[in-house]
Amino acid sequence: MHSSVSTSGLALVAWLLVTAGHAAAQTAESPVDLFERTIRPLLLDRCIECHGPTKQEHQVRLDRRSDVLSGSASDIPLIVPGQPGKSRLWQVLQHAEDDIRMPSSGKLDQPALDAVQSWILQGAPWPETADLEADATARLQRWRQHWAFQPVRVPDLSTQPPNIPTIDWLIDRQLQPHGLQRSPAAPAAVITRRLAYAITGLPPELTDLAAARNAEQTGTLSAWLSDYTERLLAQPQYGERWGRYWLDVARYADTKGYVFTENREYADAWRYREWVIRSLNNDQPFDQFIHQQLAADRLPGADDPAQLAAMGFLTLGRRFLNNTHDIIDDRIDLVTRGLMGVTVSCARCHDHKYDPISQADYYSLYGVFASSEEPGGEPSPLRLVDRPQPVEPVIFVRGSPGNRGPAVPRRFPVALSAPDAPAWQTGSGRLELAQAITSPANPLTARVAVNRIWMHLFGQGLVQTPGDFGVRTEKPQHAELLDWLSAEFMASGWSRKTLLRTILRSETWRQSSDRRPDAEPADPENRLLARMNRQRLDFEAQRDSVLAASGQLDRTVGGPSADLASDPAVTRRAVYARIDRQNLPGLFRTFDLASPDAHAPRRYQTTIPQQALFYLNNTFVLNQSSEIARITAAAGDDRIAAVFAQVLRRTPTAAELADCRSFLQTIAELQQQAGQGGWQLGWGSLPENALSVSSFQPLTVVREGRLQGGDQLPDPQLGWVFLSRNGGHPGNDLQHCAIRRWTADNDCRVLLHGVVTHDSDQGDGVRMKVLASDGRLLAETIAANGTQTVAAAGIQLQAGQFVDFVVDCRTNSSHDSFRSKIVVTQAVDGQPVRIWNSEQDFREAPTPRQDPWAQLAQTLLLTNEFSFID
Amino acid sequence: MSAAIPIPFVRPDQSPIVVGRRGMLARCGMGFGGLALADLLQQTQAGEPLNPMTPRQPHFPSRVKHVIHLFMNGGPSHVDTFDYKPELQRRGGEKIASGNLATERPTGALYPSPWRFRPCGESGLMISDLFRKTSAHADKLCVIRSMHADVPNHEPSLMLMNCGDARLVRPSMGSWLTWGLGTDNQNLPGFVAMCPGGYPIQESQNWQAGFLPGIFQGTYVDTNHTELEKLIENVRNDRISNTEQTQQLRLLRLLNQQHLEQRPGDAQLESRIQSFELAFRMQTDAADAFDVSREPKHIREMYGEGVQARQILIARRLVERGVRFVQVWHGQGQPWDNHDDIEVNHARLARQCDQAIAALLTDLDQRGLLDETLVIWGGEFGRTPTVELPTKGANAGKINGRDHNHWGFTMWLAGGGVRGGYAHGATDEFGFKAVEKPVHVHDLHATLLKLIGFDHEKFTFRYAGRDFRLTDVHVKVVEELIA
Structure with a gap:
């Protein structure tokens, strides 16, 4: 329905050329009089209710010269003085079959239409003087003042006392005006557990917990924790944990989604995951990490299949029935929102509603991806390469590929570029895109990356919308901290492990998560961080922890994807789950896994009975519980303690022992009865x-x-x-x-x-x-x-x-x-x-009963203690 | 809501809950009867309800609490069912002078309906004999004869009808509604999509949550199954008896309580404690809801035999129990897609569901549920009034079927707040294109939302820096459909 607009628009222009002189000649009064006597009342009568000071439907405002002349709808200027055919306002007044019809209350009568046409033809004079260009510049200036677009600035640290780490000092400075202080440090065992999960997504070993307690008593806890942090960072499980976080960003899946009846499997999708995990474990600088994912084919080592697999970042999205435009849209969204927190994909059909992203910016990036292709086959099916002849993009008016507007260069979004930044010249421009994203002049990438890492460690980001740093996102409470961390991050050579070390050794991260009633009136959401946030384990950490408790966890690093829903259970870490984006297993939805359909800035966190049903009844949980019973069977009188050690990694209290004994006895009696x-x-x-x-x-x-x-x-x-x-x-x-x-x-x-x-x-x-x-x-x-x-x-x-x-x-x-x-x-x-x-109850063979000890182990797996990190 | 009805958790003398011990919260001791709404409304630090299914109010008051969408997937022919075209009957075999509109495949001459239409009810709505039993409810039906969509292909049209966008990943209508309203029964899923034998085409995307939390996605049920564990995941436990599970929950509560005492006032922890009790009840309630054999004989007979009867009866049992949105698909793939042999196939398909649809309307009415349940009938588009011509590899070339038609088709609404006995708009003289008061799928969505109590322009979700909504721009609510 959109495709015929351009032809009818052209026809209209041709018609106008013929009739223009005639229309002008007909008008005896001066154009300004025409405006005052006819146009202004017309606008007031028929338009202003929806497009005036109180309402601006579709962001169109018709009561002020500046808005009318600088405004656009569907990316066509509202008014092009002298050219009604190119003026969106004039187009919609025509009530064409295939276009929007304005006013919606009914078509203007012919004299009114004639007047509008005549007014536009005469340059659309409007007796309030306004400089259109100045207006546009002012708007860009306003945008440019948005905090997230400012250069990363190291805060003034001159008054920071030497013995207080910068993170803690900056946090304290925000707490002090409220008369608040940080909470005391959490107990050694709590910090140890936190560290283990934060870095590897797995529970701590019993020996480490014991060592931590011992260090606490001997006053050597700080040194021990530093050493423990290093040990954890050196484990390959670090890359698995943080790799999965990145797969959320990358909307990773093993399949293409719905593509009719063709094969939906991506060959070798898992090799992208492999590359991500290895990159993290090698602490590959984050800027290189981005370069390879966008343009591994243009970098040294372009013949190495393992390096080319990095481009699975771009190529493993949904295939939208193989619609090229949608595939490119998905990649633009991934790169801009996922890496920089700006939402460019909404400029596909019109300029961004709020942010300084124009439709031209969208099609500049469109040109980059349209100039890239997937050759398939060796050396890697995941790679992109540049087309021999790059595509010179044009704007698709209203997003419709049949409706070609002006040509645009392939380049970075204008508002994020230096004023004189040249268009990209090398091949598709993908490598230049990657370099622009990680340019020190681009403040967004480091901030977005740092914020995301902070979010994973604290449970909430410094910026609450990790995928949107646009103008509607308020400056965060801890903007200085975000900048300091971002500056440190870049100065460290974009080392993610270094950033982790910095945060994990802060007292802010190590403080207690107990509630702080004194701080809640001023800070109900704990933005000021007067305490740590208690966090629930995500799906992967929960499942891995169940397997760790049963001793069944397969710690093999790397390899193809595995079906986690299979029975007998896959005992690999959940990061290796096969993700079928079209038919995501119910289990994944139940436990809030990131949707693989688009970049997922953060996971939802829901508490629903289906999660409890899984823990109560799923074969996986029942089998792992039986396994815990089996491996603790030899513990004799200490078996309850052994089950506690296995699952909760601590000894039971006297009250718990009594409750558990009573439970075991009751179950045994019930089973006997x-x-x-x-x-x-x-x-x-x-x-x-x-x-x-x-x-x-x-x-x-x-x-x-x-x-x-x-x-x-x-x-x-x-x-x-x-x-x-x-x-x-x-x-x-x-x-x-x-x-x-x-x-x-x-x-x-x-x-x-x-x-x-x-x-x-x-x-x-x-x-x-x-x-x-x-x-x-x-x-x-x-x-x-x-x-x-x-x-x-x-x-x-x-x-x-x-x-x-x-x-x-x-x-x-x-x-x-x-x-x-x-x-x-x-x-x-x-x-x-x-x-x-x-x-429903029919079974070919009687199912074995779950033994009382297995039921005890299962009950411990169900506890809040197991699922939450203090 | 169901949580307010005092239903004992288990036998009182075997309650897994010990009141008072070590400061146990009193409300736990009362099981679900004591579970106050305030608890369900507990919020996380980010201000989101911990239980996203907590019932919520729409923008303005509405009687409609539930939706049953009877999805005739594949595209039922409107000119053979609810859109009577005398000119088509009269001029069979003629070519349309102005030529046929473009549809998926070439079509030929006008192909009259093999079925007789009769005026029905006091309203005199013309309905064909294909839906003879449903036609007894003519005065309850609000028939939209001027529906139109964008393209004559199944995939985009299904996406448009369900999610308001033909291609991109967007939440489905049921997901939007459960997100907006929560659900009244915490022991059952809020949004159930039933389809016997497997998925329709485009599969689970038809009930996807899109960018909403995954829990708002429709719970898919293959109604060819009768075994409960194949209907609801993890709802049964073969190895632990219910009584033993009661003991597990009791121990769990003791352990969690000791944990909570050291971490007082943490809503996340309390909410998770409650979720186990909800789950325990779900086991019984789901078994009950999906078991139509628990219906009296006269009700089962009213719905009839076969899987359509069973799933439509299940739909009633679900809305009766507070489920928000139930989608009933006719079958796996695209059953109504009769490019060939439309006379035989449409007759068979209508026979499978007509009686049950009529029974559903009667049954809802008799239970006083029709007022609060919005029933939607229709496919993703209609079919051409012209006969489909042979296309190699695409049809059997029998020249006795109809092609897809997005230019004009019919859907009907019944129940919750709609204007009964009313036909809205019209297609052209043959039934090809909506010409009078055309209603786009977006307009239908806006109108459905209005019926349910939402202003479609304000019913938005912020995602990727933009406020998304089910409807598109340039959309109108069709006020005439509303009683």
């Missing part, structure tokens, strides 16, 4: 008029979804008797009935409901009797070529008592296949609290 609670499927004898089954025998052989007596069906002894998920078949006589037995595992009152269907129109059907184990006949029915129900309400049972649902063949066992479903509902005060359903 219940024993056979729930369903058992078997056969037995129920003679006519008998009120209890004699000789109940379980059916144990599984064949094609049936539980039967032996390998063959019919069985030589038992005949046709079998049971399946949704039905079965009785044996040949009343001594071989098919029986579903449901046993109560506690004293309860239940409602029984059963449906039995005999489908065949031959034979005499089947009979279902429902008998309680104390000899009560609860219900009875005969189904013959039809469906019957049995029901009984308010049945009181004691733990261990059971109900038999007995199906027999009546007098004739031919054509006796039946379908059945039984629902047992346990209710309290008429409200269902538990439900057993013979179809």
Whole structure:
């Protein structure tokens, strides 16, 4: 619908050329009079309500000369004096079929249209004088004053006392006006745990916790913590932890998303992850880290597949049905928002609403990516290369590729460039783009990187919107600190490990996270950092920690992606998860994983029952709990303490010991009592008029979804008797009935409901009797070529008592296949609290019970203590 | 909301909660009955509710609490169902003088509907015999005969209908609504997307959360399954009985309580404690909600046989339990996409769902739920009034089907606040293009949001420096659809 605009616009211009002289000649009054007498009232009557001082719909304002003449809509100037056809205002007045129609209340009448046309043709005079160019410059000036676009400035440190680290001093300076002080240091064990998770995403070793406590007592904690920090930074697990953070930025996935029926797998996507982890572990300078991800093909080592894999940063996005423009849009968004905190992609269709990003800036970058291509194959399928002939980009009017506007050079966004910055010349310009991003003159990149690292360490960034440093983002409370860190970061050669060391040794980071009621009135969100933030482990840290607790964690570094939802469980670290962006496993959504659809500035943090369901019921958790029980089995009397050490890495308190002992005893008793609670499927004898089954025998052989007596069906002894998920078949006589037995595992009152269907129109059907184990006949029915129900309400049972649902063949066992479903509902005060359903509960083999020790271990895994870092 | 209804957590004599011990919070001892709204409304430091599903109010009061979207994916033919075109019937076999509009594939002469249309209800809405049973509710239906979309292809049209954008990653309508309103039943997902046999095309993107938190994505349920654990993840535990789990939760609460006592007043910690109790109840409630066998026989018979009947009945059970948005897809792939054999296929498809749709409207009405439930029926577009011509590799060349048609098609609304017995707008004389009072998909979205209580221009989410909304610019609310 947009594509025909340019042609109709051209037609309009041609028409105007023909009629221009005529229209002007018709107007006798002076153009200024025309404005005052006709145009101004017209604007006031028909436009100003939506485009005036109170409302500026679509950012169009028609009451002031400056706004009208400098304004644009859909990237076409509102008014081009002398040229109605090029004036957006004139276009929308036409009420063309394929365009916006203004005024929306109805088309202007012909005399009014003639007047507008005439006024524009005569230069659109407006009797308030205003210099259009000066206005535009002033706007750019306003933008340029935005804090985030200012050069990084080292704050004045002349009054900083020598014994206080800069971070702490700058934090203190913000606290003092509020009469606040930082909190005391957290206990040694807490800092140790924090360090382990902050650097590696894994829990600390017991030996390290012990050493930390020991150092605390001997007054050598500070030295010990420095040493511990170094050890952690040297571990390859550091790169895995921080690599995953970067994969959020890079919207990493192993698949392309929906691309019709073509193959969705990215070949070798994991090699990009490999490159990221290695880069972090080698402490590759962050500027080089960016250069390689954008332009590894233009740098020394361009024939090295491992280096070229860096460009997976750009190439592993969603493929949008292979629409090139959308793929490029995704890359522009990733590079600008992900690396610099500016949102350029909204300038695809119109100038940015708030930030100094024009549509021309967008298409300048568009030209860079349009001039790059994916050759595929060797040496790396992840690489980009420059096209032999770069694309000279043009603006796509309103984002529509069929609507080509003026040409723009390939260059960096103007507002972020030096006034005389030349257009890019080398190939596509990707390398120049990378260099401009990391230029010391560009203050955004270091600030964004530092802020992100701070966010991961403190739980919230100094700037709360890590992907948006635009003009609507307020100057942060700790702007000086952000600048100091950014300056240090660049001065250290963009070393991420150095930045981590600096922050992690600060007293600010090591302080207690206990609440500070005294600080809350002034600082409810803890922006001033009078205490540390308590943080919840993210999905990866939680899953890795469960595996660490069970001793199952595979610490192999690197390798292809693995399906974390598989069973038996993948025991690799969660950073190696295969991410299918089209069908993200429910688990990932449940635990707030970053969406792989676009650069994710930060993760959401939700608390929802589905997370709890995972911990309560998922096979992964149950299996790891069993493993913890197994490896602690040899601990004898100290087994509870051993489980605590494994999971919570500490010794239990006396009260906890008592609670756990009592728990273990209760579970053991319940399991003994219940024993056979729930369903058992078997056969037995129920003679006519008998009120209890004699000789109940379980059916144990599984064949094609049936539980039967032996390998063959019919069985030589038992005949046709079998049971399946949704039905079965009785044996040949009343001594071989098919029986579903449901046993109560506690004293309860239940409602029984059963449906039995005999489908065949031959034979005499089947009979279902429902008998309680104390000899009560609860219900009875005969189904013959039809469906019957049995029901009984308010049945009181004691733990261990059971109900038999007995199906027999009546007098004739031919054509006796039946379908059945039984629902047992346990209710309290008429409200269902538990439900057993013979179809849903059907299992071919009895599932092993979770042993009490495994249940204890699982319960510890569920604790807040396990999931939060103080 | 359900949390205010005093439902015992487990048997009172076996309560996993010990009141008073070591300063236990009293409200925990009351299970969910004591779980006050204030607790659910606890906020994080950043001011976001810890439980993002906490019920919230829209911009202005609305009766509508739930939405059921019956998605006839593939594109049902409007000229064979709800858009009666006498000229089409009269001039079958003729070429349209002005030529056919461009659709996905070439089409030929006018192809009259094989079905009879009758005036229905007091309103006299013309409805074909394909939806004979649904037509009994004609006076409840608000039929929009002038829908139009942007392109004649499934993928972008599905995205437009569901997410308001044809290509880019944007939240779906159900995600927007659960984000905006939360949900009334914390024991069930707030947004459920049901589709038997597998995904529609474009797959889970149809109910994606986009840039909203992932939890607002629709929970997908393959209604071909009847086993609960295949419907809701992690809802069952084979190895630990419910009674044992009760004991685990009791121990958990003791341990968490000791932890919390040293860290008083931390809303994150308390919220996570509560989430385990919610989860425990979810196990029972989900089993109950998805089990249609618990319906009385006359209700099951009213909906009929088959998977459509089952999933539409589940939809009612879900909204009855407070689920915010339920999308019911007809089936895997694009079942209504009848390029060939439309007479046989549309008859089969309508037969599968007509009775259940009629039953749903009756049932909601009888339960007093129709007022607060907005029912939406339609596909991603309609079909051409002209016959599809053979295209090698694209159709079977039988010349007895219809092509996609985004120029004009029909959707209908019923229930929550819509104007019943009303037909809005019109297509041209043959049913090709919306010509009277055209309603774009964006306009429909704006109108649906208005019905639910939102000003679509103010219903925005700040992302990547921009305030996004479900609707696009240049959108109008169609006031005539609102009662």
